[in-house]
Amino acid sequence: MVKSKVLFICSECGGEHLRWQGQCQFCKAWNTLREVISPKSQVPSGEARKPKKLSEISRNSVSRLRTGNGEFDRVLGGGIVPGSAILLSGPPGIGKSTLLLQIAARLANPKPRGSTVVVYVSGEESEEQIAGRASRLGIAADNLYFLAQTDLELILSELEEMSAPGRGKLGLVVVDSLQTTASGNVAGSSGSPSQLKYAAAQLTNFAKAQNVPVVMTGHVTKTFAIGGPKFLEHIVDVVLTFEGDKFSSLRVLRSQKNRFGATSEVGIFEMGKKGLAEVADPSAAFLKHHRSSPGSALMVALEGSRPLLLEIQALTSPTSYAYPKRTTQGIVSKRALLILAVLDKYSRLGLSRSDVFIKSSLGMRVFEPAADLAVAVAVASARLKKPIPPKLCFFGEVGLNGQIKSVVGEEERRKHAKKLGLEAITENEFSTISELLANLFGSS
Secondary structure, three states: OOOEEEEEEEOOOOOEEOOOOOEOOOOOOEOOEEEEEEEOOOOOOOOOOOOOOHHHOOOOOOOOEOOOOHHHHHHHOOOEOOOOEEEEEOOOOOOHHHHHHHHHHHHHOHHHHOOOEEEEEEOOOOHHHHHHHHHHOOOOOOOEEEEEOOEHHHHHHHHHHHOOOOOOOEEEEEEEOHHHOEOOOOOOOOOOHHHHHHHHHHHHHHHHHHOOOEEEEEOEOOOOOEOOOOHHHHHOOEEEEEEOOOOOOEEEEEEEEEOOOOOOOEEEEEEEOOEEEEOOOHHHHHHOOOOOOOOEEEEEEEEOOEEEEEEEEEEEEEOOOOOOOEEEEOEOHHHHHHHHHHHHHHOOOOHHHEEEEEEEHHHOOEOOHHHHHHHHHHHHHHHHOOOOOOOEEEOOEEOOOOEEEOOOOHHHHHHHHHHOOOEEEOOOOOOEHHHHHHHHHOOO
16 A cells, blocks of 8 residues: 655745745745645656667657747747647736637648647636637637546546547647646645646646647746746746736747757737737837837847847936835846946946836847847936937947947847848947947937
8 A cells, every 4th residue: 555645845846845844945935835645656667678879769850730820830949849748838818828729720720731639628717718719719610629627637538539540630739727737646736736747747748648749838926937846847848938018919929948949939929809910020010119219229139040129218317215226127137237337337327326217118028138238328318318319229238347249140130220221339330338328429
């Protein structure tokens, strides 16, 4: 008989402890350990295998299932790989279910690729709610099946029956979401670390055994990290994040992990009455919202192989506190602090007596050093209350000595700026930030 044991599991990171303690030893969070009674795991016996030489292993190219959605396929590296397990995370209401419902409908459409069966499993909505959403989106596909179920064993049983010979080719399975899926074989309620680990492992095993791609949605925490233990990100093949500003119609799909392609690509969508539409030219969409005003600067970011035009906005105001505020949104805060220190040192803008607020437009997040120059120019423009010429864009890294440095992909960025009718300002035009600001605003 298998004996049970008592574990204390952290509700934040899923870390396991043999005894209770005030602080989790993994994520350092306080008062997050919960007692769980778990049976001892029995390690299954595996199939005996012999090591192979690299030259003896077949190197067949990976076939991909194209969804017909160019932005989604771009992020995945050209389409969905059969047998892959994909985790899509994002904040509530961002459009995860809408995106997957549209992808499922495209694959279930028999016209371009023949008969392909797609199963959409939902533990968050009833069949009537899903049907109502499909009606609003104008979706109608005979090969698209809906299953409102939260019991993992029943879900797997139905999926195995659907993949049996004579039922049509099962092309895709969508599980929305992992947090609502539970199994009676594991202790804990739905959404607990043990349940999430077990559900993700079982669905991944199904994908590999049946050679059917499985897309699972996951919730995020208040820090926008994927909810649950890190095991979820390790066991799946692809980790996608869907993000955007809830007050903006634009949405961004990013790849954090991809065993079959690059992780630096992004897909841009726009939410409308008919669901999510692809944005073929994101730069044009950003440019039409741009208005030349103090504190606004354009930059060309490079997301993977794709250049994107973004707007950096800044605002300065006299501080009423002993320590001025430094607030950023969509920009790495520590990097922004370095740029403000450089401006205060070499440009004499008096920022030590001003509150400074910096953000990227339309909910985009910018992580690369190429944004340094645009941030510096936007802050200086806001502080001096002078607008930047509307046909200029900036990209470059700003060093602590005030020098402007080159960045990766400069040639691609220049070509993209020229295509949009913009003039690129980099280290080739000005060597220091003081020289650039003196030329733009007539003071340093």
